Amino acid sequence: MDGGDEADTFQRFLRTQGLKLTSQRGAILERVLTIRKHFSAEELFESLRADTQGISKATVYRTLALLVQAGLLDEHDFERGHKLYERAGNHAHHDHLICVSCSRIVEFHNDEIEALQEQVAREHAFEMVSHTHQIFGVCPRCKREGGSRQRRAASRPRAPTHPS
Numbered sequence: 001m002d003g004g005d006e007a008d009t010f011q012r013f014l015r016t017q018g019l020k021l022t023s024q025r026g027a028i029l030e031r032v033l034t035i036r037k038h039f040s041a042e043e044l045f046e047s048l049r050a051d052t053q054g055i056s057k058a059t060v061y062r063t064l065a066l067l068v069q070a071g072l073l074d075e076h077d078f079e080r081g082h083k084l085y086e087r088a089g090n091h092a093h094h095d096h097l098i099c100v101s102c103s104r105i106v107e108f109h110n111d112e113i114e115a116l117q118e119q120v121a122r123e124h125a126f127e128m129v130s131h132t133h134q135i136f137g138v139c140p141r142c143k144r145e146g147g148s149r150q151r152r153a154a155s156r157p158r159a160p161t162h163p164s
């Protein structure tokens with residue numbers, strides 16, 4: 001995929017906001033389209049900073065918000081105040097398991113859970129538009145490494161990730 005459709009979508013959305021697809025916004029979109037995992041604004045900024053002249057953190061944050069509004073990115077708030085992004089429509093709908101110790105994210109899809117959520121919405125006379133389902137727990141790796149480490153890590157505001 002060359003990202004042409006996404007660029008069109010983004011450009012159309014920006015026009016409705018009275019904004020233009022500037023070269024920096026274009027560069028941010030282009031980079032985002034190459035990422036195949038969940039990423040933070042900081043990670044994106046670090047990756048762009050190396051080869052995009054004059055790019056600022058503020059521009060990256062603002063453009064990410066616009067990409068979410070344009071429906072090109074999904075935004076997840078897995079940890080308070082620490083948002084992660086992933087491409088919308090990149091792969092089929094999925095939900096997330098999040099390790100509270102190392103912040104590892106596992107994606108899952110379960111037809112029964114999906115159907116149950118529809119059912120709950122219907123029971124409350126809601127027409128479901130979207131949902132996010134997040135399960136917080138301790139991943140197998142952290143469980144193996146033992147509970148003491150896990151308790152310490154969980155009390156920190158932002159747990160470190162495992163070196164991979």
Ligand SMILES: [Zn+2]
Nearest residue numbers: 094095114133
């Ligand atoms: Zn779901």
Ligand SMILES: [Zn+2]
Nearest residue numbers: 099102139142
């Ligand atoms: Zn873990």
Ligand SMILES: [Zn+2]
Nearest residue numbers: 086094096107
């Ligand atoms: Zn995901």
